[in-house]
Amino acid sequence: MRMVLEPSLDPMTYHYDHHIRVRFAETDAMGIVHHAAYLPYFEEARVAFLRAIDHPYPSVRAEGLEFTVLEAFARYVQPLRFDDVVRVHVGVGAVTRATFQLAYLLTVDGEVRATGVTVHGCVTTTGHAARLPAWLPEVAQLYGGGKE
Amino acid sequence: MRMVLEPSLDPMTYHYDHHIRVRFAETDAMGIVHHAAYLPYFEEARVAFLRAIDHPYPSVRAEGLEFTVLEAFARYVQPLRFDDVVRVHVGVGAVTRATFQLAYLLTVDGEVRATGVTVHGCVTTTGHAARLPAWLPEVAQLYGGGKE
Amino acid sequence: MRMVLEPSLDPMTYHYDHHIRVRFAETDAMGIVHHAAYLPYFEEARVAFLRAIDHPYPSVRAEGLEFTVLEAFARYVQPLRFDDVVRVHVGVGAVTRATFQLAYLLTVDGEVRATGVTVHGCVTTTGHAARLPAWLPEVAQLYGGGKE
Amino acid sequence: MRMVLEPSLDPMTYHYDHHIRVRFAETDAMGIVHHAAYLPYFEEARVAFLRAIDHPYPSVRAEGLEFTVLEAFARYVQPLRFDDVVRVHVGVGAVTRATFQLAYLLTVDGEVRATGVTVHGCVTTTGHAARLPAWLPEVAQLYGGGKE
Numbered sequence: 001m002r003m004v005l006e007p008s009l010d011p012m013t014y015h016y017d018h019h020i021r022v023r024f025a026e027t028d029a030m031g032i033v034h035h036a037a038y039l040p041y042f043e044e045a046r047v048a049f050l051r052a053i054d055h056p057y058p059s060v061r062a063e064g065l066e067f068t069v070l071e072a073f074a075r076y077v078q079p080l081r082f083d084d085v086v087r088v089h090v091g092v093g094a095v096t097r098a099t100f101q102l103a104y105l106l107t108v109d110g111e112v113r114a115t116g117v118t119v120h121g122c123v124t125t126t127g128h129a130a131r132l133p134a135w136l137p138e139v140a141q142l143y144g145g146g147k148e
Numbered sequence: 149m150r151m152v153l154e155p156s157l158d159p160m161t162y163h164y165d166h167h168i169r170v171r172f173a174e175t176d177a178m179g180i181v182h183h184a185a186y187l188p189y190f191e192e193a194r195v196a197f198l199r200a201i202d203h204p205y206p207s208v209r210a211e212g213l214e215f216t217v218l219e220a221f222a223r224y225v226q227p228l229r230f231d232d233v234v235r236v237h238v239g240v241g242a243v244t245r246a247t248f249q250l251a252y253l254l255t256v257d258g259e260v261r262a263t264g265v266t267v268h269g270c271v272t273t274t275g276h277a278a279r280l281p282a283w284l285p286e287v288a289q290l291y292g293g294g295k296e
Numbered sequence: 297m298r299m300v301l302e303p304s305l306d307p308m309t310y311h312y313d314h315h316i317r318v319r320f321a322e323t324d325a326m327g328i329v330h331h332a333a334y335l336p337y338f339e340e341a342r343v344a345f346l347r348a349i350d351h352p353y354p355s356v357r358a359e360g361l362e363f364t365v366l367e368a369f370a371r372y373v374q375p376l377r378f379d380d381v382v383r384v385h386v387g388v389g390a391v392t393r394a395t396f397q398l399a400y401l402l403t404v405d406g407e408v409r410a411t412g413v414t415v416h417g418c419v420t421t422t423g424h425a426a427r428l429p430a431w432l433p434e435v436a437q438l439y440g441g442g443k444e
Numbered sequence: 445m446r447m448v449l450e451p452s453l454d455p456m457t458y459h460y461d462h463h464i465r466v467r468f469a470e471t472d473a474m475g476i477v478h479h480a481a482y483l484p485y486f487e488e489a490r491v492a493f494l495r496a497i498d499h500p501y502p503s504v505r506a507e508g509l510e511f512t513v514l515e516a517f518a519r520y521v522q523p524l525r526f527d528d529v530v531r532v533h534v535g536v537g538a539v540t541r542a543t544f545q546l547a548y549l550l551t552v553d554g555e556v557r558a559t560g561v562t563v564h565g566c567v568t569t570t571g572h573a574a575r576l577p578a579w580l581p582e583v584a585q586l587y588g589g590g591k592e
Contacts, residue, residue: 001450001519024343024353025184025336027177029230034173035513036483040321043480047320047379057320058379069479073517075445082177083343083354149371154297172491172501173484183365184335188469191332195468195527205468206527217331221369223297231491231502321478325471325526332469378473 003071005093007103007115008144014089014105015143018048022084032079039072042104042116045088049102053139064125065133070099071119078113080106086113092140098122098129100136151219153241155251155263156292162237162253163291166196170232180227187220190252190264193236197250201287212273213281218247219267226261228254234261240288246270246277248284299367301389303399303411304440310385310401311439314344318380328375335368338400338412341384345398349435360421361429366395367415374409376402382409388436394418394425396432447515449537451547451559452588458533458549459587462492466528476523483516486548486560489532493546497583508569509577514543515563522557524550530557536584542566542573544580 008014020041028034050057060067080086087107094101104116122130156162168189176182198205208215228234235255242249252264270278304310316337324330346353356363376382383403390397400412418426452458464485472478494501504511524530531551538545548560566574 001517003517006445021340023336023340024176025182025339028172029175029177029179030510030512031177035516036173036480036487039480039483040319043321044317044319056379066474068474069520071517071519072479073445073447073515075515076513083352149302149369151369169488171484171488173487178362178364183368184332184339187332187335188467191469192465192467204527214326216326217372219369219371220331221297221299221367223367224365231500320472321480323473324468325473325475327473330469 001071002099002119003073003101003117005101005103005117007091007105007117009105009112009115011089011105011107011110013144014091016049016052017087017089018045020044020086020088022080022082022086024082027082032081035074035076038074038106038114038116041086041088041106042072042102042118045090045104046102046118049090055133055135060133061125065130066123066125067120068123069118070121072116074114074116076114078111080108080113084108090143092143095132095137095140097131100132100140149219150247150267151221151249151265153249153251153265155239155253155265157253157260157263159235159237159253159255159258161292162239164197164200165235165237166193168192168234168236170228170230170234172230175230180229183222183224186222186254186262186264189234189236189254190220190266193238193252194250194266197238203281203283208281209273213278214271214273215268216271217266218269220264222262222264224262226259228256228261232256238291240291243280243285243288245279248280248288297367298395298415299369299397299413301397301399301413303387303401303413305401305408305411307383307385307401307403307406309440310387312345312348313383313385314341316340316382316384318376318378318382320378323378328377331370331372334370334402334410334412337382337384337402338368338414341386341400342398342414345386351429351431356429357421361426362419362421363416364419365414366417368412370410370412372410374407376404376409380404386439388439391428391433391436393427396428396436445515446543446563447517447545447561449545449547449561451535451549451561453549453556453559455531455533455549455551455554457588458535460493460496461531461533462489464488464530464532466524466526466530468526471526476525479518479520482518482550482558482560485530485532485550486516486562489534489548490546490562493534499577499579504577505569509574510567510569511564512567513562514565516560518558518560520558522555524552524557528552534587536587539576539581539584541575544576544584
């Protein structure tokens with residue numbers, strides 16, 4: 001397990017967040033959001049984050065790079081329900097030459113619902129390992145949210 | 149709407165069927181399978197059907213062809229529930245030079261749960277319209293299940 | 297098939313639309329949005345539509361009603377791609393005592409990408425058929441988008 | 445993080461496995477299975493596992509219990525592709541009075557593709573914490589697969 005980032009439970013320690021409204025399709029027969037649906041929430045939030053910091057993912061791909069997912073983790077604290085508006089806080093950390101980690105904190109009306117971490121590698125679109133773009137370590141300085 | 153096939157409600161009129169067990173992830177907060185989850189069931193069944201008739205979809209793709217989905221329709225008769233073993237009956241019809249249609253009948257323990265139709269076009273992997281493979285009209289002769 | 301509504305291809309004939317940005321998770325190995333992912337788009341748009349007309353779906357459920365999906369149809373005109381911002385236009389029509397139909401037109405930058413129709417029944421939360429709420433026929437007068 | 449189980453990479457250390465064939469709907473625009481699709485694979489495998497050991501999940505629910513997911517983790521070693529037949533090995537460990545953990549090893553033709561861990565709590569169907577069924581610690585004795 002390469003995962004070392006521990007998401008902060010305090011929304012104030014994050015400098016970016018993205019809102020997602022829960023779809024009915026994402027609920028399950030327990031009446032709550034199915035646990036697998038959180039990973040696309042993390043993904044939507046990190047794509048929005050990259051756009052917000054002027055490195056939109058389509059431009060990353062246009063430069064011949066992909067940020068593959070090496071590991072993903074979610075901790076389910078309180079359930080999410082249909083039509084909840086979820087605030088997904090995103091932080092960056094644990095940057096190495098070839099990998100970086102994102103921390104996620106999901107809240108509804110300020111209450112913690114879940115946390116998550118994803119570990120990403122950088123590969124060329126032909127699948128070879130590549131160095132991270134130079135802007136990534138800088139971004140990690142600016143956007144906290146997790147302890148290593 | 150190009151769709152002209154009407155799926156028979158009689159399992160006996162189909163000559164192929166494929167079993168799928170409902171995943172918990174496919175249910176929704178109404179306690180039943182979400183209506184969008186039926187389209188992947190149709191898809192899994194048609195991929196299994198192509199394999200069964202010795203034209204597996206990966207070999208179709210290897211020949212430089214894709215069967216794109218032009219239209220999809222589902223009628224929900226009785227709900228499906230978690231852990232149901234669904235029998236997806238597949239029929240073929242309405243073959244033209246560039247399109248064909250598949251009919252689906254979903255049953256559980258012999259009871260009708262849903263029907264569906266998909267209309268497919270044939271394109272090259274670079275996206276240009278292509279003629280259907282020569283075996284498709286023959287297959288439509290052998291595998292009924294729908295009235296046009 | 298109860299479906300009788302035919303979605304207009306002219307965005308101007310609709311009086312409501314909702315924006316959805318395509319998630320990477322919704323794409324498939326053909327590089328485009330998987331055809332099954334359109335049904336949750338329709339659903340998100342109709343939930344947003346109900347909210348916009350002051351009849352949010354959670355309040356429908358709170359009144360003991362569910363709008364079940366009886367039939368769903370999608371026609372795929374041009375593909376959707378990752379990060380596309382899709383405008384989902386919604387219209388209402390074909391209202392009977394127990395059912396109604398919604399028409400969908402999906403555009404990106406004004407270009408038609410897909411259309412869809414869903415047919416809905418009204419049931420009590422215990423599963424019995426129920427009359428439509430009195431506001432539904434009125435809404436159908438105001439929100440066009442489809443020809444019957 | 446409650447997760448302590450580390451999945452073994454050796455298929456021989458597991459005593460149960462379940463086959464899943466990759467659906468086209470589960471792939472993404474990178475041409476491989478989307479990382480979120482692995483969680484439903486884990487779920488399908490654990491439901492099949494419970495059935496195999498004569499404690500099918502519907503009977504767990506019939507006894508008034510739910511095994512909620514408290515944490516989920518996946519590590520992506522090599523990609524899965526459309527039509528791959530994936531062998532999902534399942535092991536049990538880290539049983540406490542109220543929680544247990546499952547380890548997953550995914551292989552294709554004997555090659556490791558991914559590992560995973562899920563941490564489960566036991567609650568009543570009304571949402572209160574409950575003791576694990578008496579058979580769970582015994583099952584953990586019999587089904588290995590992970591180191592704590």
